[in-house]
Amino acid sequence: MSETIADGGIDAQPSNAEPSNADTAYEYATVQAPRRLEWVYRDAYRHLGWVLDAFDPEGCRNPALVTLRFRRDLEVTNRELLAGLQARTDNALAVIAARERVKTSLVHSSTVLAGIVGAGAIAVGVLSVNDGDLLTPILLGALGVVTWLIGVVGRRRLAEIAAARFGLAIDQEYATLQETGEQGALLLAGTGPDEGLGLVPGQLAR
Numbered sequence: 001m002s003e004t005i006a007d008g009g010i011d012a013q014p015s016n017a018e019p020s021n022a023d024t025a026y027e028y029a030t031v032q033a034p035r036r037l038e039w040v041y042r043d044a045y046r047h048l049g050w051v052l053d054a055f056d057p058e059g060c061r062n063p064a065l066v067t068l069r070f071r072r073d074l075e076v077t078n079r080e081l082l083a084g085l086q087a088r089t090d091n092a093l094a095v096i097a098a099r100e101r102v103k104t105s106l107v108h109s110s111t112v113l114a115g116i117v118g119a120g121a122i123a124v125g126v127l128s129v130n131d132g133d134l135l136t137p138i139l140l141g142a143l144g145v146v147t148w149l150i151g152v153v154g155r156r157r158l159a160e161i162a163a164a165r166f167g168l169a170i171d172q173e174y175a176t177l178q179e180t181g182e183q184g185a186l187l188l189a190g191t192g193p194d195e196g197l198g199l200v201p202g203q204l205a206r
Helices: 035-046 081-130 135-188 195-196
Strands: 005-007 028-033 052-054 064-073
Touching: 028 035, 028 081, 035 052, 035 064, 035 081, 035 135, 081 135
Parallel strands: 005 028
Antiparallel strands: 028 064, 052 064
């Protein structure tokens, strides 16, 4: 049995595979997918003939990832053409995961920064109480609270900006997944590129 572990993609060409029973031989692939995109990975691989064989939510050290194990019949129809679709699917999934990660990190980091600055201002204000000056700690405390509020209110606005910045590119990759899924379904049904896809093998691998 051959398994490939990849962050966002698999090698659809196994070097070895062992039969699970006397009649059917399978190839296997183990994929570490972002937890929040688990359903996207499952759906994308399903349309290329992969069946979820095992799911391990704690299968890696990174809590943001889950481990998905797939299997597929080695005798799947149109195997070579499916390999081209697999490459496009893996690339689209990798781009979606990367851009979603950047978008989320941008919003989270700004909120954390506002929280740290606000807490720092309040802490300095509390420490300055012993100096006998009441105005300074009051101003610093107010500054800290305002900074927190800016972080909370600005989080929504920043999320909207990030969605606008990355949304179109991510939507394009989802469109690619839809396209490859539809093509994969036709190939699995035994439809050749000249019959229903309107594509030649070279186009499938672009």
